[in-house]
Amino acid sequence: MLRSNLVNIAVIVLLVAYAVSGEMFDAPYNITLATKVAILGMAGAGLNLALGYCGLISFGHAAFFGLGGYVAGILAVHAFNHQPIFLGWSGTNQMIAIWVFALLATGLLALLIGLLSLRTSGVYFIMITLAFAQMLYYFAISWPSYGGEDGLSTYLRNGFPGLNTMDGMSFFMVCLAWLVFVLWLSSRIINSRFGLAMQAVRENPVRLAGLGVSPFRVKLTVFVLSGMITGIAGALYTDLNRFVSPSVLSWHMSGEIMILVIIGGVATLSGPVAGAMLFIFLEQWLGGLTEFWQFWLGLMLLLVVLFARGGIIGTLNRWRAS
């Protein structure tokens, strides 16, 4: 218990230290990278609730990441252009309002996809979630009003009361606060009574049903929660880049989120964050050395799956425990 907490705290401290070093040595790009880690880590933490703790292997979480991203992008662009979306209301450039809409939209989408996919399991579930995400991807590509294939620029970051969000460090703090909140929330949920049921769904749904608890209801609840968390990460990602394009909805994105969860440690609290760190590190460092950095990423994934159950964090927890 205590040991894994230490590891979790160490991961967050490392992330903050990296961002602070960027501030101290006037290297804003480092702050951007740390922000990206926080956002991808949060997207992964969302997936981890479903995939890691509940055994729902969703290969379509880009749908939520991307929808959150597009909600942020579309609302911001309308506000920027004073162009009404709906009943004379022309979007918003306030993060808090955008988050509320992103939560609603991704929650509803997850409810819909969940209702249609959670009766299946195994490969069927993987394929159905993938199919839904791809549907949204092609929809975004072929919808010219919001940039189609070219994507959508939002020019400015959305605002947050009392903060200059265009300042990298301030925006990093917003993302960090979300990340820490999500990890805290995850840990509460995992350790709650509902958390017991989540793990029972993963390991033995028939037993759970025999206790009078519907595995479907548990799965649907987790899936919606998971989609909403990943959706908020998507909204933040649009703000980070001040740009959103269909690529955030593509199966590459789903794969990326899944890979960082697996490498970092399935069903470990800070695993997705550690996974995001490694992912961004490899992308930056190996990507600078060779065009084929993804080959090495794939190899690493293979090694983790074959030899290091529980990924980076799982291995650290075991190592510290022994």
Added chain:
Amino acid sequence: MTEPVLEARALNKRFGAVVASDQVSLVLHSGEIHALIGPNGAGKSTLLKQLAGETASDSGEVFLSGQSLQGLDAVHRAKAGIARSFQISSIIPALTCEQNVLLSFEARERRIFRFFRPALGNLSSLEAASDYLLRVGLAGREGVIAAELSHGERRRLELAMVLALKPAVFLLDEPMAGLGPEGTGEIRSLLQDLRKEAPMLLVEHDMDAVFALADRISVLVYGKVIASGTPNEIKSNSAVQEAYLGDDI
């Protein structure tokens, strides 16, 4: 005569050409242990699945305290008071013994959809869980991950989970399967304890245990109940001798 706690009327189930249940009717009265015996493949496990709602019957009906369970799935039948154990111990391997029993206890209390407070934070639930573990002989094993339990301990953990449901009926599928003589003896006295809580439909191969525990025995062969009666009646039933018991008895 009082109303049976559980009653099956003319249940049928086929898997392709295999007839797993053939017009099966049986009753379980309060305070009773009703044993269901029969050779492998006779359809005993299938019958329990039909009663518990895991497998839909082709036809026939199940009543719990006179109420039809028609159309209710396993979740709702469990809520209605049917608790079952499986032929292969069915527990949650990643959870500790305590968490396994808590899961069951909180399910019974309808407190599973609670997201924030720690599962291990409710003292009275913890005490209840410890009590159930004590009753099945797993005292002191609270913090052990269920995956690390021995085969016999798993069987007992599952019984603790079933017990924590405070059910109206127990359906137990071979609770002594795979246990040595010592383990069998322990489960036997445990089942004597369980019968105080609720009547039991017991599928079991251990004939000594069956004849010692059961008030009534039904014999299932090729999906059909070929005989039903007190242990003495079954012992002397020639059809049973021929079909099943052979010369063992």
